[in-house]
Amino acid sequence: MIANAAEIRKFTILSWxxxxxxxxxxxxxxxxVGVAIPLLLANVQADWARLVTEICQVLTPLVAVMVFIPINAMFMVLAERRALALFTVRKGPNRVGPDGFLQTLADALKLLFKEDITPRGADAFMFTLAPIIFFAPSIFGALPLLAAVTNNHNLFQVVNLPTGIFYVLAVSSVPVVGIVMGGWASNNKYSLVGALRSAAQAISYEIPLVLSIITVCLMAGTLDVVKIAEMQKGGLLNWNILGGGALSGLNKYFQALAAGQADAHQMLSQYYPDWGSVIATVVLIACTVLLVGIYLTGACAEINRIPFDLPEAESELVSGYNTEYSGIKFAIFFLAEFTNLFIVSTIATVMFLGGGDCPLPDWLNPLTNPAVTQPVGKFFSFFTDRIHLIDPSTFFPAIWVIIKVYALVFFAILVRGTLPRFRIDQLMAFGWKRLVPLSLIIFVLVTFAKGAVRLHV
Amino acid sequence: MATEIKSDRLKTDEMIINMGPQHPATHGVLRLILKLDGEIVRHVEPVLGHLHRAQEWQGQNRTWFQYQALIDRVDYLSGMFTSWALARASEHVDGTEVPERAEYLRVLASELNRISSHLLWLGTYLIDLGALYGFPFYPFREREKILTFLEEISGQRMMFNYIRIGGVQRDPKADWFKRVEAFTKEFPERVNEYEAIVTENPIFLDRTTGVGVLPKSLAMEYGVTGPSLRASGINYDLRRFKPYSVYDKLKFDVITFDKDGDTRDRYLARVREMRQSNEIIKQVIDMIPQGDIMAKTKKQNAGLRVKAGEGFAAVESPRGVLGCYVVSNGSDKPYRFRWRNPSFSNLSVLPPLLIDRPIADVMAIFGSLDIILPDVDR
Incomplete structure (x- = not known):
């Protein structure tokens, strides 16, 4: 029996x-920005029109991200509070707007109009710069992922990099500089301890995090997030979480079986010729499942969430590095924290969970069946072909990405509602003695196992 | 060519941190002056008195009747016990015979209060360990029910003023007992739920096992009492050691551990004590006799007097031995009061436990002692 079914229903409506x-x-x-303005200007034969068109096309990804980040953070804060209320049989914020729909909007407005206090003895310049340095990487870090999650839509191709994931990881390690700066400049001992904890923690947990991502790149043979997402297309068995594509032969075999091909069994022996390849497949599956665990643990530590929220440890350090921050600066810290949670979930989705891929393979999926898609496509042809509002090849992947990413976010909230906090020495021991060796071992295992089986056939 | 690193060259300055009086985790207004070497605490100095309200002096300037109502504020989580200690001491001075039904009602109300106090401790302790958002609300669900029961019999949710000199304030209705009984039946299930989340949680074990070990001798030296003492292996519970009221007629286990208690043992001691209190409540509901609830000789107004004399009485509160020393000169005001508060002695053992522990353990250990700051400062 579900005790608070009504609350769960409200939460679902609110989230959607x-x-x-x-x-x-x-x-x-x-x-x-990216379609309508260029379409309007398409018939204008002037230099300025071409210039505006170009500028618009380059700016589209940036505008999309800039619009997305603040609203998304507002939603995530609200969702987190409501979800935690669900776990603990409470109601959560439900007063502002229908069912608390606008609660975080009101909170954001309040923070904007609060007095912006710089403590006495603080280094005012550094104190102001810290939240900016903390926040900026979450804008720039998200950009290459935009191409991957929209199935390489031509509006967002401009932000795709050949070394995409490398860039994302490099940029995502910048925020800790902001934390240390903020903690140091606050002229507060709690902030200082929190900042130093954050530096130690970020350095330690970045290693397993990066190693787990690199292992995936090793299997995929590329650093390009778009290519990695594209490789995993074709259903659950192709995703990196299950053997990094080692099962894609099995996927092909099932497809052939379903199509009634006579030589299906031959296919199986073609993809898995000997016992070595079968063992390698099993090893790869075990490794990748562990890798997801390592990645999520490392990511949790990287973005300072419970059980790794030592830099802000409320019961020990008041509020850690952001103790002295108020008003808009605090809002920026807050915004960046939730955006970082979103970004690490997106990386996990693209690298491990197949990006915008539907878990069902194409031959099982009714949405890709021409009998369904053609009449629907005809019905929406005005939007797809005339004004280019919807591009089906982007629309459905984007929806799958949203579902997967918010499922991971929800998981992080669930963890937050369950676990106590680590102590700093236990945190370090866990990072260096367990996660780093484990991820190194997996890296070596994958290097060997990868040669024995064909990935992403 | 090997270079030698001398340890003294790596030594850095110690940092002094004032933890409190305004700090989210000091359970009120305790101030701890910590000397930190990096993350390690090297020296602790608790500064008390931020909440000093001169409760003893106030007692001497109020009538007996007024002071009864005031004294609930000392330990705001277990008001029943402070009233009970005051009532017992005064009755001892007076030689008042308390009706048996009143004694049973006192036990019933106090054990309910003990459970609610431990439940609140459980929630806030997990907050001290960093589980800020999820678990702490579950104990509050049951605590809310208990507070509703106590509100029905006393009219107040926390400052009960239910136990009076000579008896109790009012007799609960018949269906109240039935509802309390229904609650006692479902309560062990709830405790199982808490234990399922906390007791074997790997992070909880990491944070609590071997942390804040309180040896028997140290506990004795500092006069630690209550579950913290029993977790350190000393079987001392006033309810059993020196039975007062009707505790000698009730069957219950005193929760003690065999070894020097660490933080986890103190957690387990409290959780098991809740189960025992639950058993006591069940028995009391079965055994409670009919009869008066207030001694005939005692007035319930400003005319309440206590005969001249002096006396001491102690009860086993959720935090330990709560004693009250009374001197009366027969007038409408008490002549002298002296309280023995368990939180004060329990807090005094904090500095030796904290030395050379990381800063995160400060709250883990401090929380495990279950200290109420108004009870320390009075």
């Missing part, structure tokens, strides 16, 4: 409402 608003808005803005 917010998600519709967020992604509708992002969609509308990118369409307006």
């Amino acid at each position: 409402g917010w998600l519709t608003i967020i992604f509708g808005l992002v969609w509308a803005v990118s369409w307006l």
Whole structure:
């Protein structure tokens, strides 16, 4: 029996409402800037028109991200509070707007208008710079992922990099500089301890995090997030979480079986010729499942979430590095924290969970069946072909990405509602004595196992 | 060519941190002056008195009747016990015979209060360990029910003023006992739920096992009492050691451990004590006799007097031995009061436990002693 079914229903409605608003808005803005303006100017034969078109196309990804980040953070804060209320049989914020729909909007407004206090003895310049340095990487770090999650839509191709994931990881290690700066400049001992903890923690947990990502890149043979996402297309068995593509032969075999091909069994022996390849497949599956665990643990530590929230450890350090921050600066810290949670979930989705891929393979999926898609496509042809508002090849992957990413976010909230906090020495021991060796062992194992079986056939 | 690193060259300055009086985790207004070497605590100095309200002096300037109502504020989580200690001491001076039904009602109300106090401790302790958002609300669900029961019989959720000199304030209705009985039946299930989340949680074990080990001798030296003492292996519970009221007629286990208690033992001691209190409540509901609830000789107004004399009485509160020393000169005001508060002695053992521990353990150990700051400062 579910005790608070009504609350769960409200939470679901609220989440889908917010998600519709967020992604509708992002969609509308990118369409307006990237498609509508160039379409309007298409017949204008002037230099300025060409210039505006070009500028618009380059700016689209940036505008999309800039619109997305603040609204998304507002939604995530609200969702977190409501979800934690669900776990603990409470109601959560439900007063501002229908069912608390606008609670975080009100909170954000309040923070904007609060007095911006710089403590006495603080280094004012550094104190102001810290939240900016903390926040900026979450904008720039998200950009290459935009191409991967929209199935390489031509609006967002401009932000794709051949070394995409490398860039994302490099940029995502910048925020700790902001934390240390903020903690040091605050002229507060709690902030200082929190900042130093954060530095130690970020350095330690970045190693397993990066090693787990590199192992995936090793299997995929590329650093390009778009290519990695594309490789995993074709259903659950192709995703990196299950052997990094080692099962894609099995996937092909099932497809052939379903199609009634006579030589299906031959296919199996073609992809898995000997026992070595079978063992390698099993090893790869074990390794990748562990890798996801390592990645999520490392990511949790990287973005300072419970059970690794030592830099802000409320019961020990008051509020850690952001103790002295108030008003807009605190809001920026807050915003960046939730955006970082979103970004690490997106990286996990693209690297391990197949990006925008539907878990069902194409031959099982009714949405890719021409009998369904053709009449629907005809019905929406005005939107798809005339004004280019919807691109089906982007629309469905984007929805799958949203579902997967927010499932991971929800998982992080669940963890937050369950676990106590580590102590700093236990945190270090766990990082250096367990995670780092484990990820190194997996790296070596994958290097060997990868040669014995064909990946992503 | 090997270079030698001398340890003294790596030594850095110690940092002094004032933890509190305004700090989210000091359970009130305790101030701890910590000297930190990096993350390690090298020296601790608790500074008390931020909440000093001169409760003893106030007693001497109020009538007996007024002071009864005031004294609940000392330990705001277990008001029943402070009233009970005051009532027992005064009755001892007076030689008042308390009706048996009143004694049973006192036990019943106090054990309910003990459970609610431990439940609140359980929630806030997990907050001290960093589980800020999830678990702490589950104990509050049951605590809310208990507070509703106590509100029904006393009219107040926390400052009960239920146990009076000579008896108790009012007799609960018949269906109240039935509802309490229904609660006692479901309560062990709830405790199982808490234990399922906390007791074997690997992070909880990491944080608590071997942390804040309180040896028997140290506990004796500092006069630690209550579950913290029993977790350190000393079987000392006033309810059993020196039975007062009707505790000698009730069957219950005194939770003690065999070894020097660490933080986890103190957690387990409290959780098991809740189960024992639950058993006591069940028995009391079965055994409670009919009869008066207030001694005939005692007034319930400003005319309440206690005969001249002096006396001491102690009860086993959720935090330990709560004693009250009374001197009366027969007038409407008490002549002298002296309280023996368990939190004060329990807090005094904090500095030796904290030395050379990381800063995160400060809260883990401090929380495990279950200290109420108004009870320390009075």
